[in-house]
Amino acid sequence: MPKKRPVAVVLTAALCLVTTACAESSTETVSSKASGPAAESGYPVTIENCGRTETFTKAPGRVVVMNGASVAEVSTLLALGLGDRVVSNQQTYGMSEVPGRAEAIEALPTGGVKPNEAYDISREAMLGLRPDFVLSVTTYGFDAKNGFATRDQLRTVNANSYVSPQGCDDDPSRMTISDSYKLLRDMGKIFNVGDRAEKLIAASEKSIAAVSAKVKGEKKPKVMVLFANMSMGGNDFSSVVAHGIFNDILTKAGGANAFESAAETTFADLSKEKVAATDVDALVVISYNADDPTAYAKQLLKEFPQWPAAKNNTYTVLSDSMYLGPSNDLAVDRTARMLHPDAF
Numbered sequence: 029m030p031k032k033r034p035v036a037v038v039l040t041a042a043l044c045l046v047t048t049a050c051a052e053s054s055t056e057t058v059s060s061k062a063s064g065p066a067a068e069s070g071y072p073v074t075i076e077n078c079g080r081t082e083t084f085t086k087a088p089g090r091v092v093v094m095n096g097a098s099v100a101e102v103s104t105l106l107a108l109g110l111g112d113r114v115v116s117n118q119q120t121y122g123m124s125e126v127p128g129r130a131e132a133i134e135a136l137p138t139g140g141v142k143p144n145e146a147y148d149i150s151r152e153a154m155l156g157l158r159p160d161f162v163l164s165v166t167t168y169g170f171d172a173k174n175g176f177a178t179r180d181q182l183r184t185v186n187a188n189s190y191v192s193p194q195g196c197d198d199d200p201s202r203m204t205i206s207d208s209y210k211l212l213r214d215m216g217k218i219f220n221v222g223d224r225a226e227k228l229i230a231a232s233e234k235s236i237a238a239v240s241a242k243v244k245g246e247k248k249p250k251v252m253v254l255f256a257n258m259s260m261g262g263n264d265f266s267s268v269v270a271h272g273i274f275n276d277i278l279t280k281a282g283g284a285n286a287f288e289s290a291a292e293t294t295f296a297d298l299s300k301e302k303v304a305a306t307d308v309d310a311l312v313v314i315s316y317n318a319d320d321p322t323a324y325a326k327q328l329l330k331e332f333p334q335w336p337a338a339k340n341n342t343y344t345v346l347s348d349s350m351y352l353g354p355s356n357d358l359a360v361d362r363t364a365r366m367l368h369p370d371a372f
Contacts, residue, residue: 070220077214078167078196080179082188087219088161092139093117094176095148096165097316099124099133100192100352104211106132107354108224115139116157118148122317125349125358146174151181159187161218166195190214192352201271201294205236205280205356208273212354228354235357236280239364242371243282249309249367250286251278252337253350256318256325261297268303269314270296274350281363282371283310308335310367311343314350321345342366 073084091110093102095118102119103126105111111132116139124130139157144150148169154162154177162182164170170179170189179189193207194200209229216225253274255267269275270291278285286308290296311328315321322345329338337343344366349359365372 070222073217073220075190075214075218077189078191080189082190084161084188084218087113088188089113090115090158090160092149092154092157092159092162093119094162094164094169095119095143096169098165098192098351099348100208100211101163101165102133102136103129103348103353103355104215107228108212108215108219108221110215110219110221111136113161113219115159116141116149118143120317121315121347123315123347124355125346125362126355129348129355144175146176148174148176150175151177154182155185158185162187162189163192164189164195165192166198167191168198188218190218194352200273200352201292203273203352204276205232205273208232208352208354208356211352232354232357236360239357239361240280240282243364243368246282246368246371248282248284249336249342250307251283251310251312251363251367252286252303252306252308253278253312253314255314255316256321256345258316258318260295263297264300265303266295266297268296268298270294273352273356274312277350277356277359277363280360281367283363283367304332304334308332308337309342311335311337312350312363312366313343313345315345315347321347 071085075082091105091113093114093116099119099121102114102117105114106129114136117133117136118138118141120133122130141149141153168174170176172178182189193210194203212225212229216222253269254265258267260266268287269285270287270293272294275285275288286306287296287298290298311325313321313325318324325343325345329335329341329343332338344362346359346362349355
């Protein structure tokens, strides 16, 4: 059975739902650094975000990335070659489909910040970091009730702020891969590296289109997607995905969510009996700082031997590529190869 996570972490995890400029892959990291008068020529830059207008007079140089049980924001910055701008990063998943990405995230500074009781940066600690730009997964990260600095308070110290796509309404059930591209484009605009963002997006779109073409017309296996060792509700299986970016990835990989009709929200809170009664052709286990997600996947297949997935040992373990972020093409490719191996 999944183990319980701290409530604040679980809630923010639910709300998150996560390169060189070559034309072949969106998974590498752009390494060139913008500097000098030419690099600043695109300013001022204005971004409309959650009903607010944020104006940037120059590229941010002291960036704080809040936790939010995500790595979408920090991964996007790294993919754009902007890791040197981060003064405090609170995001980590412990693993990544992008070679070197998890290590690069771990190497970023934390600013010596210890999370508060809401598992993120307190108002006092935030202001002490002297940021000029703060990224949050959802509006949760700017809620005074959680002990966080509000967006208005950050503005008084000349710090801009940003809430990631679908985070304004706290409704990740509507999230698609296009939201990952919006995050890339917005960061490209804010940091005046829009050309890098567009090349990453083009590479991702090209990769996904090629995979989708290979599996077009194939029967769509029913896939169970869930988080490893995590509980978000009262039933045995409360971290099963029903909606969100995950479904967009499954569709482009030639699959379908076995539990899409089980809930209208991002996650379905399911009994063991409901899970056992559903035909599951394939299993995708998502790791969020899980100790051994592969063992968890194998445990599920053993627990439900009647599944076609168990009979055929059809599963894969993914992490950040299944979330909002710059690497969704990797999840599409990995999932498609699992579902339709003969197409590759």
